[in-house]
Amino acid sequence: MLEIKNLQASVEDKMILNGLNLTINPGEVHAIMGPNGAGKSTLANVLAGQDAYQVKGGQISFHSEDLLELSIEERAAKGMFLSFQYPIEIPGVATMTFLKESMNAQRKIRGEDELSTPNFMKLVKEKAQFLNITPEMLRRPLNVGFSGGEKKRNEILQMLLLEPSLCVLDETDSGLDIDALRVVADGVNSLRSPKRSMLIITHYQRLLDYIEPDFVHILVDGKIIKSGDKTLALELERDGYKNIIAAA
Amino acid sequence: MAAVKETVSQVAEIDVDNYKYGFTTDIEMDKAPKGLTEDIVRFISAKKKEPEWMLEWRLSAYRKWKKMEEPTWAMVQYPKIDFEDLYYYAAPKKKVELDSLDDLDPDILETYKKLGIPLKEQEILAGVKGASNIAVDAIFDSVSVVTTFKEKLAEAGVIFCPISEAIQEHPELVKKYLASVVPVGDNFYSALNSAVFTDGSFVYIPKGVKCPMELSTYFRINEPNTGQFERTLIIAEEGAHVSYLEGCTAPMRDENQLHAAVVEIIILDDAEVKYSTVQNWYPGNSEGIGGVYNFVTKRADCRGKNAKVSWTQVETGSAITWKYPSCILRGDGSQGEFYSIAISNGYQQIDSGTKMIHLGKNTKSRIISKGISAGKSSNTYRGIVSTQRSATNVRNFTQCDSLLIGDKCSAHTIPYMEARNSSSVFEHEATTSKINDDVMFYCQQRGLDEEQAVALIVNGFCKEVLQNLPMEFAVEAQKLVAISLEGSVG
Numbered sequence: 140m141l142e143i144k145n146l147q148a149s150v151e152d153k154m155i156l157n158g159l160n161l162t163i164n165p166g167e168v169h170a171i172m173g174p175n176g177a178g179k180s181t182l183a184n185v186l187a188g189q190d191a192y193q194v195k196g197g198q199i200s201f202h203s204e205d206l207l208e209l210s211i212e213e214r215a216a217k218g219m220f221l222s223f224q225y226p227i228e229i230p231g232v233a234t235m236t237f238l239k240e241s242m243n244a245q246r247k248i249r250g251e252d253e254l255s256t257p258n259f260m261k262l263v264k265e266k267a268q269f270l271n272i273t274p275e276m277l278r279r280p281l282n283v284g285f286s287g288g289e290k291k292r293n294e295i296l297q298m299l300l301l302e303p304s305l306c307v308l309d310e311t312d313s314g315l316d317i318d319a320l321r322v323v324a325d326g327v328n329s330l331r332s333p334k335r336s337m338l339i340i341t342h343y344q345r346l347l348d349y350i351e352p353d354f355v356h357i358l359v360d361g362k363i364i365k366s367g368d369k370t371l372a373l374e375l376e377r378d379g380y381k382n383i384i385a386a387a
Numbered sequence: 388m389a390a391v392k393e394t395v396s397q398v399a400e401i402d403v404d405n406y407k408y409g410f411t412t413d414i415e416m417d418k419a420p421k422g423l424t425e426d427i428v429r430f431i432s433a434k435k436k437e438p439e440w441m442l443e444w445r446l447s448a449y450r451k452w453k454k455m456e457e458p459t460w461a462m463v464q465y466p467k468i469d470f471e472d473l474y475y476y477a478a479p480k481k482k483v484e485l486d487s488l489d490d491l492d493p494d495i496l497e498t499y500k501k502l503g504i505p506l507k508e509q510e511i512l513a514g515v516k517g518a519s520n521i522a523v524d525a526i527f528d529s530v531s532v533v534t535t536f537k538e539k540l541a542e543a544g545v546i547f548c549p550i551s552e553a554i555q556e557h558p559e560l561v562k563k564y565l566a567s568v569v570p571v572g573d574n575f576y577s578a579l580n581s582a583v584f585t586d587g588s589f590v591y592i593p594k595g596v597k598c599p600m601e602l603s604t605y606f607r608i609n610e611p612n613t614g615q616f617e618r619t620l621i622i623a624e625e626g627a628h629v630s631y632l633e634g635c636t637a638p639m640r641d642e643n644q645l646h647a648a649v650v651e652i653i654i655l656d657d658a659e660v661k662y663s664t665v666q667n668w669y670p671g672n673s674e675g676i677g678g679v680y681n682f683v684t685k686r687a688d689c690r691g692k693n694a695k696v697s698w699t700q701v702e703t704g705s706a707i708t709w710k711y712p713s714c715i716l717r718g719d720g721s722q723g724e725f726y727s728i729a730i731s732n733g734y735q736q737i738d739s740g741t742k743m744i745h746l747g748k749n750t751k752s753r754i755i756s757k758g759i760s761a762g763k764s765s766n767t768y769r770g771i772v773s774t775q776r777s778a779t780n781v782r783n784f785t786q787c788d789s790l791l792i793g794d795k796c797s798a799h800t801i802p803y804m805e806a807r808n809s810s811s812v813f814e815h816e817a818t819t820s821k822i823n824d825d826v827m828f829y830c831q832q833r834g835l836d837e838e839q840a841v842a843l844i845v846n847g848f849c850k851e852v853l854q855n856l857p858m859e860f861a862v863e864a865q866k867l868v869a870i871s872l873e874g875s876v877g
Binding site for chain 2: 187188189190191210211212215216219220221223226227229230231232233236237240241242244245248280297301
């Protein structure tokens with residue numbers, strides 16, 4: 140589904156990713172862990188197509204297409220979803236309106252019909268309930284005045300609605316208490332399927348107690364220095380980055 | 388290239404050149420010589436066949452104006468205007484006195500048709516079957532060319548006619564109310580307007596009458612180097628209701644055109660006036676050349692108890708806007724509202740806002756101002772809310788929101804508040820948001836393209852104000868908002 144080869148990327152002329160390789164097959168859940176500044180968020184942003192990140196070398200193929208040739212919204216319509224570390228607030232635009240607009244925009248790019256309002260409402264209500272999102276919250280402007288937990292749940296709601304094939308979760312656990320973390324993790328787990336893959340970016344092992352990865356990668360200085368199964372995360376929690384880096 | 392960077396380069400190319408009302412009408416005009424003297428004032432008055440009292444009134448206004456200086460406190464910059472280099476009177480040469488629309492110069496009829504304003508009543512009736520009809524007063528340069536549905540309105544007792552006609556036909560009303568809200572010497576432009584105004588609309592709604600249709604005036608400046616000075620007077624007697632809309636367009640010209648209007652509204656006990664403006668004068672080109680200087684004084688006087696006035700404006704045009712539609716809340720329990728969307732793009736400069744002067748007890752006011760700046764424009768909200776000592780239990784709510792697109796534009800908010808007694812409650816909220824690369828990225832990641840994202844955000848931002856426009860114009864205004872910002876992102 141996703142194949143990253145020798146990816147090199149920079150921000151403001153500073154090289155962040157230095158030859159990253161990663162292959163994700165359908166149905167797999169991958170976790171990327173690493174110290175601050177290792178390039179975790181850069182990877183997420185490059186995948187989604189944020190302009191500020193420049194790709195200097197390497198290739199990315201997504202569903203056998205050259206991802207780097209696609210615009211941000213085309214990538215989204217093809218199933219790339221980024222759950223933001225810091226979701227954006229948009230005053231004046233009701234959350235419900237935003238959900239509907241984005242859903243229909245993606246459908247349009249894919250040449251599908253727009254969803255009728257009753258069908259859409261039914262779908263949103265069902266998914267929102269699952270995430271403890273109240274109808275009142277859906278009427279509020281997108282993310283305006285939302286708590287950290289509400290913002291993250293709202294990201295997951297969008298993910299449930301848009302049903303992407305690749306979910307990239309950028310530090311989704313930051314700013315969440317245990318209860319909120321569980322709700323978010325339940326949401327993510329409900330999306331696990333043989334056709335859908337996930338890339339979970341996190342600092343801590345904690346999230347991985349709830350969303351169990353198939354693979355764990357350790358990213359340091361823009362390269363994956365070690366890969367393993369879920370036990371690698373536990374090892375990391377025990378020994379710290381320093382020892383892992385020294386051993387690598 | 389980042390979206391915002393693109394914005395800046397795109398904005399440099401656009402306009403403003405998208406302005407779709409920029410055509411000129413080639414027509415024979417009857418003009419007074421350039422410049423302003425007592426003789427010109429006499430010429431205008433004579434052209435209008437005005438009574439002696441009106442001429443005297445104009446001359447005294449002219450003398451006042453001669454002693455006044457242009458205001459310079461607004462946050463706008465422009466070269467000094469040479470008032471001697473302007474025409475103060477330009478009227479289409481009529482073939483005959485107008486008995487019916489068939490006598491109207493076909494070129495003018497065509498002009499309004501191009502602007503999407505049908506002047507033939509039968510066309511209106513055919514066009515909007517079943518929908519509420521709108522009576523139109525069309526003003527071409529200095530004169531009113533036609534007013535529709537006059538007879539139907541007269542049946543309800545409503546007077547809707549060019550002000551020049553009102554001076555002839557209803558002198559008692561004009562004498563009683565003209566300059567009673569905006570005194571001649573109120574400011575430089577109101578004095579100038581009083582001396583040389585050539586036309587405008589006159590509306591009188593008698594006691595207890597709800598005006599049976601929307602009234603509207605469309606202003607068109609066609610002639611080069613011509614000032615347009617219109618004067619509008621609206622009187623709502625006790626318990627009367629009226630909704631009035633004005634629309635403005637002008638051709639694209641390299642020189643600046645001056646538009647200095649005065650609008651006065653008098654509202655008596657329990658009466659209600661809703662005044663909406665869709666201002667789309669030519670804003671100048673992408674280099675900042677040309678465009679209309681829009682220096683306007685608009686004021687409503689809630690003279691009676693529980694009188695209500697509501698100003699709604701969508702300002703997208705003009706090179707420079709200097710305009711503060713205000714409410715004098717004199718009658719106890721009266722209410723004033725101001726809803727504004729001011730959009731500046733290219734090199735446009737806007738200094739606009741409102742004044743809520745609370746004189747009566749239990750008076751209420753509400754200000755919702757939405758400023759959107761793009762390109763290299765400057766957009767200022769300037770407002771005042773004041774309460775007299777004797778005006779107890781006054782309430783005001785003010786919300787001033789600014790939205791910036793790109794990083795070469797600016798937004799300023801200058802709210803003044805003066806409470807002279809302790810029972811007043813003023814609430815003020817202000818926000819500034821920006822459509823920057825992060826916002827665009829977020830929307831695009833969810834599948835929206837740049838145009839869709841900007842439209843969604845801008846419409847959400849303006850929603851509260853757009854909702855206040857009469858239904859027939861809300862859609863038009865929403866489109867106008869989109870056109871004005873077309874190409875403002877990459």
